[in-house]
Amino acid sequence: MGIETEEVEKTRTRKRPRLGWDVAPSGLEAHQTLAKARRSSPPKRGDDHDGHYVFNLGENLTPRYKILSKMGEGTFGRVLECWDRQTREYVAIKIVRSIRKYHDAAMIEIDILQHLAKNEKGTSGCVQIRNWFDFRNHICIVFEKLGPSLFDFLKRNKYSPFPVGLVREFGHQLLESVAYMHDLHLIHTDLKPENILLVSSECVKLPGCKSSSDETHLWCLPKSSAIKLIDFGSTAFDNQNHSSIVSTRHYRAPEIILGLGWSYPCDLWSVGCILIELCTGGALFQTHENLEHLAMMERVLGPLPEHMIRRASRGSEKYFRSGSRLNWPEGAVSRESIRAVKKLDRLKNMVSQHVESSRYFLADLLEGLLKYDPSERLTARQALNHPFFSESK
Numbered sequence: 001m002g003i004e005t006e007e008v009e010k011t012r013t014r015k016r017p018r019l020g021w022d023v024a025p026s027g028l029e030a031h032q033t034l035a036k037a038r039r040s041s042p043p044k045r046g047d048d049h050d051g052h053y054v055f056n057l058g059e060n061l062t063p064r065y066k067i068l069s070k071m072g073e074g075t076f077g078r079v080l081e082c083w084d085r086q087t088r089e090y091v092a093i094k095i096v097r098s099i100r101k102y103h104d105a106a107m108i109e110i111d112i113l114q115h116l117a118k119n120e121k122g123t124s125g126c127v128q129i130r131n132w133f134d135f136r137n138h139i140c141i142v143f144e145k146l147g148p149s150l151f152d153f154l155k156r157n158k159y160s161p162f163p164v165g166l167v168r169e170f171g172h173q174l175l176e177s178v179a180y181m182h183d184l185h186l187i188h189t190d191l192k193p194e195n196i197l198l199v200s201s202e203c204v205k206l207p208g209c210k211s212s213s214d215e216t217h218l219w220c221l222p223k224s225s226a227i228k229l230i231d232f233g234s235t236a237f238d239n240q241n242h243s244s245i246v247s248t249r250h251y252r253a254p255e256i257i258l259g260l261g262w263s264y265p266c267d268l269w270s271v272g273c274i275l276i277e278l279c280t281g282g283a284l285f286q287t288h289e290n291l292e293h294l295a296m297m298e299r300v301l302g303p304l305p306e307h308m309i310r311r312a313s314r315g316s317e318k319y320f321r322s323g324s325r326l327n328w329p330e331g332a333v334s335r336e337s338i339r340a341v342k343k344l345d346r347l348k349n350m351v352s353q354h355v356e357s358s359r360y361f362l363a364d365l366l367e368g369l370l371k372y373d374p375s376e377r378l379t380a381r382q383a384l385n386h387p388f389f390s391e392s393k
């Protein structure tokens, strides 16, 4: 790892024998000069108005990396598929926006990635960092290239669920990765199907997926269930000062919403939300605001414990009546919101509706992961020992 400067800059400082103005380069030299020109970075151009690096497919990033396609985009930057001429492999390079806060956050992400890599024994299930460098004020993080995300798969299959056998395999690997991170005192804080990538892009097509319009579509299932975690941009060390709000809304634990502080258990709540989403095809808590979110939780999981309500932060008091009951449906912002909450079922019923085999164990595991009180929630290691994972079917 280290900072890789541009070839252009390096060659500028290197002394080369000067060609006389009237001496034409030999055939071989001309060929080499041309090849070098083709391999250098394009002339410097401005970033776009969001600070993203502007590129064309087929050109070089640095002379080492040739840009092949765009693989994704996030808040921090764009991820490009590139060919690494040195190692002769495809890689995914995250090119971070040239904005101070993203630049600084990327340096922290690199620290975390290196910490994860240092302790890696080949089983962590976390994406591998290959290299990093600063290119024209953009931090570039080079990763092993992975396939589509679990969310991409759900979307491609028109949000029809994964078979429970596959959910078991995903769940086990996901918990292994979370346990690995927690052992290193790291909390991911942004677990969601978008941040879980399949290692391979290969898939098998099966008939049988019915969409809401009742048309039969081809069901696309991954050929291999191997997955890896990505996006350590919000990962925190347990002993660090934490920002009070973390996680993407749908996967956010109740202790975060209530301002009670958070730690490792918030990752396990997210895992619970992810597993049920993989089994049903849709986000468990499809919401964008706190009161509705808490009402949805109560509908699915029963009343929030009083001791958590009593300790809720000042900002959360407005969600409760007489200090102990959720102000619902009185506090709802609209009828649609009340309807959206009513549409939800108890967790056990939801599992029974969508899952044929393993219902009991799956519902029991989910109940352990979705315990309101973080101190009662299963840890990653406890969840890995749950009977759901030892069943053969």
Ligand SMILES: Nc1ncnc2c1ncn2[C@@H]1O[C@H](COP(=O)(O)OP(=O)(O)OP(=O)(O)O)[C@@H](O)[C@H]1O
Residues within 6 Å of the ligand: 071, 072, 073, 074, 075, 076, 077, 079, 092, 094, 127, 143, 144, 145, 146, 147, 149, 194, 195, 197, 230, 231, 232, 233
């Ligand atoms: N190693 C990889 N291989 C293949 N695709 C990847 C890889 N890493 C990231 N991607 C793709 O790029 C997208 C953005 O990556 P990532 O989530 O790390 O960026 P981000 O800017 O930190 O996102 P966010 O806004 O969620 O914080 C991912 O959703 C995924 O589609």
